[in-house]
Amino acid sequence: DADVTQTPRNRITKTGKRIMLECSQTKGHDRMYWYRQDPGLGLRLIYYSFDVKDINKGEISDGYSVSRQAQAKFSLSLESAIPNQTALYFCATSDGGGAETQYFGPGTRLLVL
Amino acid sequence: KNQVEQSPQSLIILEGKNCTLQCNYTVSPFSNLRWYKQDTGRGPVSLTIMTFSENTKSNGRYTATLDADTKQSSLHITASQLSDSASYICVVSGWGYIPTFGRGTSLIVHP
Secondary structure: OOOEEEEOOEEEEOOOOOEEEEEEEOOOOOEEEEEEEOOOOOOEEEEEEOOOOOOEEOOOOOOEEEEEEEOOEEEEEEOOOOHHHOEEEEEEEEOOOOOOOEEEOOOEEEEEO | OOOEEEEOOEEEEEOOOOEEEEEEEOOOOEEEEEEEEEOOOOOOEEEEEEEOOOOEEEEOOEEEEEEOOOOEEEEEEOOOOHHHOEEEEEEEEEOOOOEEEOOOEEEEEEO
């Protein structure tokens, strides 16, 4: 089984709808992250969490919210989806430390019409 | 503003040939630099991580170099294989964590 899983893998929604993307990990890592990737652009950090009670905004948090329900689960919500949130979304985990490796999920492809 | 610039944007080579990808950054202070490989439709996978004191690191046919003085890194791929076709992403982190991602170099290896 994959260490980092994301659901759904693909989603089409309409403008104004609320949508939640879920991430689960079995690596036992404390740190979890949400990124978005747009064609021709690098990954950009949306939110990150270093433990269950810790939530931090990343570079592009506007329009998004997150919930860290447990060490293994980190969900991303779009309260009112808009077309420019169409992108590929990745969840990642890491074990902390000065040079930690991030482990990425397979991604969720979101299309907002 | 912290920036990571990668070149070339895309590269096409023949199977068996070597190639070198470049990464220049302005992140300061510097903590570590990572190279990731991202296959189409998949999440990035780590290839190497280097801290300030390291100037070279290898992972099989992949060798990364780091010059912290000039703020440059390179990823050298030896004896390329068709499976090397992917996007290669340079990521630089400063103290306080938030990483800065480059836009990636798209590599295509032709038979």
